[in-house]
Amino acid sequence: MARIKFENVKKTFGKVCALDGISFEIHDNEFFVLFGPAGAGKTTILNCVAGILIPDEGTISFNDQLMNLVDPARRNVAMVFENYALYPNMTVYDNMASPLRSKLYKTDENTIKEKVYAAAKMMKMENLLERLPSQLSNGQKQRVAMGRALVRDPNVFLMDEPLAHLDAKLRNSMRTELKEMQANLGSTCIYVTHDFMEAMALGDRIAIINKGKIIQIGSGDEIYYMPINEFVASLMGEPQINIIPSTIKVEGNKYNLCFEVLGKKISMEMPVDEKVMVKIGELALRCVDIGIRPQHIQYSFEKIEGYFKATVYSYESIGNKSVIIADCGDYQLRMIAPNGLRVRIDSDIYIHPEIGKSIVFDCESKNYIVRYDEEAVKALATIQEVR
Numbered sequence: 001m002a003r004i005k006f007e008n009v010k011k012t013f014g015k016v017c018a019l020d021g022i023s024f025e026i027h028d029n030e031f032f033v034l035f036g037p038a039g040a041g042k043t044t045i046l047n048c049v050a051g052i053l054i055p056d057e058g059t060i061s062f063n064d065q066l067m068n069l070v071d072p073a074r075r076n077v078a079m080v081f082e083n084y085a086l087y088p089n090m091t092v093y094d095n096m097a098s099p100l101r102s103k104l105y106k107t108d109e110n111t112i113k114e115k116v117y118a119a120a121k122m123m124k125m126e127n128l129l130e131r132l133p134s135q136l137s138n139g140q141k142q143r144v145a146m147g148r149a150l151v152r153d154p155n156v157f158l159m160d161e162p163l164a165h166l167d168a169k170l171r172n173s174m175r176t177e178l179k180e181m182q183a184n185l186g187s188t189c190i191y192v193t194h195d196f197m198e199a200m201a202l203g204d205r206i207a208i209i210n211k212g213k214i215i216q217i218g219s220g221d222e223i224y225y226m227p228i229n230e231f232v233a234s235l236m237g238e239p240q241i242n243i244i245p246s247t248i249k250v251e252g253n254k255y256n257l258c259f260e261v262l263g264k265k266i267s268m269e270m271p272v273d274e275k276v277m278v279k280i281g282e283l284a285l286r287c288v289d290i291g292i293r294p295q296h297i298q299y300s301f302e303k304i305e306g307y308f309k310a311t312v313y314s315y316e317s318i319g320n321k322s323v324i325i326a327d328c329g330d331y332q333l334r335m336i337a338p339n340g341l342r343v344r345i346d347s348d349i350y351i352h353p354e355i356g357k358s359i360v361f362d363c364e365s366k367n368y369i370v371r372y373d374e375e376a377v378k379a380l381a382t383i384q385e386v387r
């Protein structure tokens with residue numbers, strides 16, 4: 001298994017800059033997730049590790065050994081793709097055995113049998129070995145593709161959205177199996193996904209990629225609770241974080257948060273949190289974006305003191321819960337609600353954001369400034385690292 005290091009790696013395709021001088025290091029045995037929007041550069045990173053692409057600039061090394069010019073076949077990486085890439089006319093057994101029968105890894109048939117059966121056991125598909133790919137479900141095909149990667153002892157597993165084609169239930173169970181498998185093998189794994197839940201569930205660390213740049217690297221909790229900017233905050237969370245453009249008015253030792261809802265000025269006293277107050281004072285903050293997760297917005301359909309009035313824009317189920325979106329004028333607020341409520345679109349809704357759980361962003365640069373309970377969140381991230 002390997003430590004993998006990128007230093008100032010740049011890769012362009014004509015005028016498109018797919019990787020814009022990125023640097024990062026993946027630890028030995030780490031499950032490292034690449035997470036970001038379409039076209040961010042995630043697959044290009046995998047292809048550079050595999051040797052399918054050669055960087056224009058910068059270096060890639062495995063365990064401090066320079067890899068830029070090493071042939072893909074000699075890098076000993078195992079790739080698992082979204083489209084499985086199985087040989088249609090070979091049985092599951094032969095598909096799984098195929099890497100060990102290649103010229104480079106030529107292995108005797110007894111050893112192949114041992115390895116194929118061990119991988120089949122791990123992927124719980126011993127009963128499928130005689131079937132052809134056409135006789136398998138999508139989930140089973142994906143297991144074969146993983147099993148085929150497992151028969152070798154690769155430096156690194158590269159997985160490009162391997163669960164994307166599976167239904168939600170299977171995706172959940174495969175997620176758990178994948179994590180278990182990786183822990184058992186003690187392997188380095190680079191995993192690309194668009195799915196926030198998958199990134200959180202699998203990644204020892206997550207790298208947020210956008211426009212060929214690494215925006216933030218950290219544990220799921222670290223990035224979720226302390227996103228470096230509003231872009232990262234909006235990627236990390238479903239439904240997306242709410243942003244309320246606000247100003248801070250200081251009256252004596254009171255800090256009031258002022259914002260508009262449907263043309264009406266609202267003022268809420270900011271709860272006292274030493275770190276937040278010190279930052280506001282130090283930076284003389286006046287204009288901020290307040291980030292609040294949907295689960296931290298209280299609502300009622302009856303008037304309540306301290307709640308402000310907005311209008312219901314939509315109410316939609318997202319599985320085992322629903323999301324109410326309220327129209328507040330220049331912006332909308334998302335909040336979590338149970339399924340099965342009788343909610344009328346355009347009706348009044350009374351809202352109370354829990355400012356004491358919010359994140360404060362700079363309204364111009366959109367960068368993170370401070371959050372409530374920052375010390376507790378940092379401690380949580382440290383506990384994770386120690387684990």
Ligand SMILES: Nc1ncnc2c1ncn2[C@@H]1O[C@H](COP(=O)(O)OP(=O)(O)OP(=O)(O)O)[C@@H](O)[C@H]1O
Nearest residue numbers: 013016017018036037038039040041042043044045
């Ligand atoms: N062979 C290529 N020729 C031209 N442009 C390419 C090529 N491969 C990738 N690109 C461009 O490089 C950028 C990064 O692509 P990449 O596939 O790495 O993104 P991604 O993050 O994996 O996206 P997705 O999540 O949609 O798969 C994109 O703008 C893409 O269009």
